[in-house]
Amino acid sequence: LAYDRVGDQHYEAASAFIKSMRGNDPDAALYWLASMIAAGEDPTFVARRVVIDRGVRDSHVVEVGCGKGLFLHKLVEFEGAGNIGYGFDPSYVGEESVLGGRLKFERRYYDSECADVPADVVVCRHVIEHVPRPLELLRNISKALAKASNARIFFETPCVEWILRQRVVWDFFYEHCSYFTEASLTTAFQSAGFEVRVMGEYTRFFSALMSLPA
Numbered sequence: 001l002a003y004d005r006v007g008d009q010h011y012e013a014a015s016a017f018i019k020s021m022r023g024n025d026p027d028a029a030l031y032w033l034a035s036m037i038a039a040g041e042d043p044t045f046v047a048r049r050v051v052i053d054r055g056v057r058d059s060h061v062v063e064v065g066c067g068k069g070l071f072l073h074k075l076v077e078f079e080g081a082g083n084i085g086y087g088f089d090p091s092y093v094g095e096e097s098v099l100g101g102r103l104k105f106e107r108r109y110y111d112s113e114c115a116d117v118p119a120d121v122v123v124c125r126h127v128i129e130h131v132p133r134p135l136e137l138l139r140n141i142s143k144a145l146a147k148a149s150n151a152r153i154f155f156e157t158p159c160v161e162w163i164l165r166q167r168v169v170w171d172f173f174y175e176h177c178s179y180f181t182e183a184s185l186t187t188a189f190q191s192a193g194f195e196v197r198v199m200g201e202y203t204r205f206f207s208a209l210m211s212l213p214a
Helices: 008-022 026-038 043-052 070-077 134-144 160-166 182-191
Strands: 060-064 084-088 103-106 121-125 152-158 195-202 205-211
Touching: 060 070, 070 084, 070 103, 134 182, 152 160, 152 182, 182 195, 182 205
Parallel strands: 060 084, 060 121, 084 103, 121 152
Antiparallel strands: 152 205, 195 205
8 A cells, every 4th residue: 555654645644634623624534534544554643633633532433343443442542532432343352341431342243223322423444345235234334323313424445446447456355245436335325324425535445424314
């Protein structure tokens, strides 16, 4: 991935990220946040900027397919952030409750049975391409947010158009059930009842910010 964590691209992305938060542009802030994480930026650096510049503060953050929960942990543990985190992943390995109960993990899928979990921000990174029925995943997330209609939802997934343009055939992994173009991804989101607010391609990944219709 063409991204130098100590070079020009790092500072350009970090600058755009910080300015968007200071300018009270949450859509752009989440877009640049996604871009930096996708490029391999240090989660500690990203979490620090998120908190300091008030992008995600005093919020309930849900991560769908949280893995080991590293990024979620950084957002919640940051001193003074006031965030509370919930991670969902059937394959999660670790303690179910950490940071004095402010961060909790459940070894299960995020679906309609999670509707009572408060959510201001929902993150789902590199999950949708792994599930055999992506629309079912999206509809389950929509149902889980039945009581959180103002939540901002962020998705990240590989961009098949970039892979084909660059002829990077080794980016086709057998673990991936689906690959998406911008049009197909937008259609999937809309079919599940989401409103696409920002859709962008950052090198080999799509970053999408969505909300539920008002």
